[in-house]
Amino acid sequence: MKKYTFFWIAVLLPICGLRAQVVTDSLVQVADTVPAVEIAYEQPDTLQDSTLVVLPGDTLEVVPADTLSIQPQDTVAADTLRRQAPRPTLPALMRPYFVLKLVREPASQAFRLDTVSMAYERILGVLDYLNDPATPERYIRLQPDYHRLFLPFTYFERPMARISRVSWQSGDEDALKAAVPCPLQIDTVPFTRQQRVDEAVDRALLSAYVRRLDLVRFTEKEIEAGPTYRDNIEKEEKSRPSVLKLFASESMSYVKPEDAEVVIHKPNWWVTGGSGSIQFSQSHISKNWYNGGEGTHSLLGNLQLFANYNDREKWQWENLLDAKLGYISAPSDQYHNYLVNNDQLRIASKVGLRAIKHWYYTLHTEFKTQFCNGYGANSLTLNAAFLSPAYWTSGLGMDYKLNKEKVTLSVLLAPITYTMKIVTNPDVNEVSLGLEEGATTAHDFGSQMQANLTWKAFSFLNVTSRFDYLTSYKTVRIEWENTFNFILNRYLSAKLYVYGRFDDGVAPSENGSYFQINENFGFGLNYTW
Numbered sequence: 001m002k003k004y005t006f007f008w009i010a011v012l013l014p015i016c017g018l019r020a021q022v023v024t025d026s027l028v029q030v031a032d033t034v035p036a037v038e039i040a041y042e043q044p045d046t047l048q049d050s051t052l053v054v055l056p057g058d059t060l061e062v063v064p065a066d067t068l069s070i071q072p073q074d075t076v077a078a079d080t081l082r083r084q085a086p087r088p089t090l091p092a093l094m095r096p097y098f099v100l101k102l103v104r105e106p107a108s109q110a111f112r113l114d115t116v117s118m119a120y121e122r123i124l125g126v127l128d129y130l131n132d133p134a135t136p137e138r139y140i141r142l143q144p145d146y147h148r149l150f151l152p153f154t155y156f157e158r159p160m161a162r163i164s165r166v167s168w169q170s171g172d173e174d175a176l177k178a179a180v181p182c183p184l185q186i187d188t189v190p191f192t193r194q195q196r197v198d199e200a201v202d203r204a205l206l207s208a209y210v211r212r213l214d215l216v217r218f219t220e221k222e223i224e225a226g227p228t229y230r231d232n233i234e235k236e237e238k239s240r241p242s243v244l245k246l247f248a249s250e251s252m253s254y255v256k257p258e259d260a261e262v263v264i265h266k267p268n269w270w271v272t273g274g275s276g277s278i279q280f281s282q283s284h285i286s287k288n289w290y291n292g293g294e295g296t297h298s299l300l301g302n303l304q305l306f307a308n309y310n311d312r313e314k315w316q317w318e319n320l321l322d323a324k325l326g327y328i329s330a331p332s333d334q335y336h337n338y339l340v341n342n343d344q345l346r347i348a349s350k351v352g353l354r355a356i357k358h359w360y361y362t363l364h365t366e367f368k369t370q371f372c373n374g375y376g377a378n379s380l381t382l383n384a385a386f387l388s389p390a391y392w393t394s395g396l397g398m399d400y401k402l403n404k405e406k407v408t409l410s411v412l413l414a415p416i417t418y419t420m421k422i423v424t425n426p427d428v429n430e431v432s433l434g435l436e437e438g439a440t441t442a443h444d445f446g447s448q449m450q451a452n453l454t455w456k457a458f459s460f461l462n463v464t465s466r467f468d469y470l471t472s473y474k475t476v477r478i479e480w481e482n483t484f485n486f487i488l489n490r491y492l493s494a495k496l497y498v499y500g501r502f503d504d505g506v507a508p509s510e511n512g513s514y515f516q517i518n519e520n521f522g523f524g525l526n527y528t529w
Contacts, residue, residue: 088113101125145197149204154218159202159209269312273529274305279495279522300326300342300497300520314354316401322346325371326520333378342497342518343370343384350412352399362399362412364450367392381429388425389433393470394418395448408454417448419470434475434505444472460487475505485526493526 090098099121103114116125148156209216282297302324309317326342333339346368352360369390374383395414402409421442423430435442453465461484468479484496499518508514 090115145194146201148201151223152217153208153215154220154223155209155216156202156205156220158198159206162199162202163206270307270309272305272307274303275526275528276304277302277493277495277524277526279520279524281520281522294331296329296331298326298328298341298520298522300324300522316352316354316360318348318350318352320346320348322348323371330377335378335380336375339377340372340374342499342520343372343374345369345371350399352401355398358400358402360399360401362414363394363396364399364412364414365392365394382425382427385425385428388423388428390422390424392420392422393448397448406456408452410452412448412450414448414450417446417470419444419446419472432507444474446470446472461485462487472505476502477505478502487526491525491527492523494521494523495526496521 088100090100094115097118098115099118101114101116101121102111103116104111148154279300279302280297281300282295284295285293303321304323305321307319309315322344323346324342324344326340327338328341330336330339346366348364348366350362350364352362355361367390369387370384371386373385375381376383395412395417397412397414397416399413400409400411421434421444423433423435423440430439431437448471449467449469451465451467453463455463455465457463464483464485466479466481468477470477478501480500482498484498486494486496488494497518497520501516501518502514503516504514506514
């Protein structure tokens with residue numbers, strides 16, 4: 001073991017010994033009455049003399065602790081008497097700009113004391129706390145000014161644009177002669193902070209591009225087109241709770257671990273609901289009214305039920321029951337007091353498998369008929385009855401779906417469609433409905449396009465529209481059904497119903513037209529669940 005030889009030489013009082021008092025078992029403190037003393041010692045390895053100044057009040061450590069009396073000219077080993085390590089501090093000049101920080105060495109995992117600037121600790125040092133669960137969220141400062149330096153190496157356009165910007169002057173003489181406004185002299189440093197930060201980041205990125213352009217992984221457009229991730233971190237409660245919480249009663253009940261229950265609810269992917277309405281309309285004209293005419297009144301009922309399945313990933317299954325039945329009085333009809341003016345029973349179902357974002361491979365089917373017997377005015381000829389006619393349509397295609405806050409749209413394109421037309425009542429003329437004489441069914445193959453729209457136009461107006469185009473490449477059937485619901489409150493509304501139809505597969509009217517229209521406007525009750 002190497003040992004150094006110490007010689008004590010008094011500077012001011014050579015005859016005075018070095019007095020010390022016991023502080024702990026291994027520490028002695030130099031008495032305050034002793035003047036400054038130099039400890040001269042020889043270094044055998046280098047054969048050089050060195051001097052250590054001992055001031056009054058200094059604490060010296062004695063190893064072992066039994067050496068407590070020190071006299072001039074005493075010779076002690078270097079590992080027997082040494083000065084206690086002082087507490088690390090920074091000079092007063094450096095304290096506003098630097099801090100002392102323990103830094104872990106990557107290789108040895110040992111800590112060492114390092115001097116770190118305030119700016120580094122505030123901007124970059126805070127990153128050390130992001131992965132520390134013990135650090136409260138309020139201690140982590142949000143400052144995204146330097147985020148471009150911490151993304152995967154990305155090529156940004158602004159650093160290159162900053163150095164390649166071309167300065168030019170206008171050739172317009174009038175512009176050169178124009179007076180240049182002189183702004184007031186104010187300190188602009190606080191207002192240019194972001195600009196100076198951007199310039200520093202651009203310089204750092206430009207330096208990296210020049211040296212290692214081969215490490216670039218993304219471009220600026222690719223970063224902007226990427227998804228956005230949000231971390232729903234619950235905010236830390238305030239350190240000072242509300243005074244009212246201090247007086248809130250707390251439950252003192254104790255639940256045993258074996259009594260605790262975990263209830264797992266299976267997600268329900270089904271959505272069911274419906275709507276119903278009854279609309280009234282009425283007009284009264286006295287028999288002696290000078291312009292003539294007659295009074296009428298009508299009643300229209302509508303019921304819609306739906307049950308939809310959606311697993312939010314791939315599959316969707318939509319089911320709909322739509323029933324309408326309406327009557328109108330016929331005072332001038334010699335055979336009927338009331339006539340059916342609106343009669344429809346429609347059951348539709350379609351199953352879709354997601355292909356891409358808004359498109360689904362879809363198989364759909366629809367059955368449509370009416371409830372009651374239908375007659376013309378002043379006629380006993382039966383035009384329609386239950387299942388006479390009835391239409392069953394099935395097709396395979398693609399369905400485009402769009403769901404927005406106010407608009408819901410579905411457009412079905414089915415290039416392969418099968419249609420069966422049914423007439424079961426012998427009193428109904430099947431030839432006028434497009435069937436051969438004596439036949440009860442007809443089969444056709446073709447294509448179909450169907451669109452369904454629900455639009456909340458205003459807070460008081462909802463628009464529902466259904467457009468259906470079906471062709472067998474021999475005949476064409478087009479239906480366009482629109483309902484305008486003017487909402488007065490939750491239970492009262494006024495509805496305008498317009499149903500247009502074109503079908504060249506049935507007998508035309510007396511004027512040779514295949515176009516048909518049905519329109520109703522009424523006021524009544526409405527309820528949705």
